[in-house]
Amino acid sequence: MTSPYLYIKMKDNQRFEVAREKAACSRFSSYNIGTYQEKTLHSVLKYYYEPAIDYHEVKLGRYIADIMKDDEITEIQTGSFTPLKRKLSFFLPNYPVTIVYPIAHIKWILWVDPVTGEVSKKRKSPKEGSPYGLFMELCRIKDFVLHEHLHIKIAMLDLEEYRYLDGWSKDRKKGSHRHDRIPIAFDSEIILHAPEDYLFFVPEELYNSEFTVSEFGRCCHIRPRLASTAVRMLRHIGILDFVSKQGNAYVYKVNKSLVNKRD
Numbered sequence: 697m698t699s700p701y702l703y704i705k706m707k708d709n710q711r712f713e714v715a716r717e718k719a720a721c722s723r724f725s726s727y728n729i730g731t732y733q734e735k736t737l738h739s740v741l742k743y744y745y746e747p748a749i750d751y752h753e754v755k756l757g758r759y760i761a762d763i764m765k766d767d768e769i770t771e772i773q774t775g776s777f778t779p780l781k782r783k784l785s786f787f788l789p790n791y792p793v794t795i796v797y798p799i800a801h802i803k804w805i806l807w808v809d810p811v812t813g814e815v816s817k818k819r820k821s822p823k824e825g826s827p828y829g830l831f832m833e834l835c836r837i838k839d840f841v842l843h844e845h846l847h848i849k850i851a852m853l854d855l856e857e858y859r860y861l862d863g864w865s866k867d868r869k870k871g872s873h874r875h876d877r878i879p880i881a882f883d884s885e886i887i888l889h890a891p892e893d894y895l896f897f898v899p900e901e902l903y904n905s906e907f908t909v910s911e912f913g914r915c916c917h918i919r920p921r922l923a924s925t926a927v928r929m930l931r932h933i934g935i936l937d938f939v940s941k942q943g944n945a946y947v948y949k950v951n952k953s954l955v956n957k958r959d
Contacts, residue, residue, distance in 0.1 A: 715744035777833040854881040892958040
């Protein structure tokens with residue numbers, strides 16, 4: 697069974713609401729679409745994980761840590777992990793580092809006319825975010841993933857996403873640019889401290905069988921490209937072992953020693 701300490705379902709969102717209020721007070725004069733900036737999501741999460749502003753934006757050498765408290769660093773990464781490489785090279789030898797990566801659990805889309813500022817009614821996106829989305833970014837910092845000082849937290853959030861009607865299609869939606877993401881609820885958190893914690897991503901039905909990337913993707917309900925990246929990273933972490941090749945497909949199995957270590 698997956699450890700209950702890895703997956704935390706948020707039951708009380710009071711702390712999250714306080715973080716939203718603090719972010720609003722510090723960054724915006726009001727919740728008006730004209731005052732929104734792209735860093736809203738980043739700001740809310742920073743206040744959520746550390747309410748005291750004295751621990752925000754701490755300078756270490758030539759780098760700035762999002763949060764630094766009790767000699768531990770928290771980096772809120774709402775986009776690509778690529779810019780983290782230099783920071784991690786500097787931080788990890790000396791400090792524990794936790795990367796917080798938000799993923800949209802449920803997303804509501806609102807369209808903004810860039811000329812008039814008019815905002816459409818929000819509509820729910822048919823796609824729900826998956827924790828497996830972490831692997832598309834984790835592969836960018838592959839060399840650091842197994843460092844003993846590195847930890848990951850996946851924040852599954854409900855979001856309102858504001859997009860400009862500035863795309864190239866007739867309805868101006870395809871190719872449009874994102875204006876902002878506003879978190880409205882904290883659904884759950886997944887905490888990854890040690891290599892064996894990544895067993896969270898392997899369905900238990902695969903523990904005692906051999907499988908291909910395609911079979912892994914079907915069990916996890918993720919698209920082929922994401923399944924391929926997830927399997928590659930899980931093998932790098934030591935969760936999966938290569939078994940053989942069947943035609944053009946590679947066959948894998950779960951590393952039982954890590955299962956026993958976790959249990």
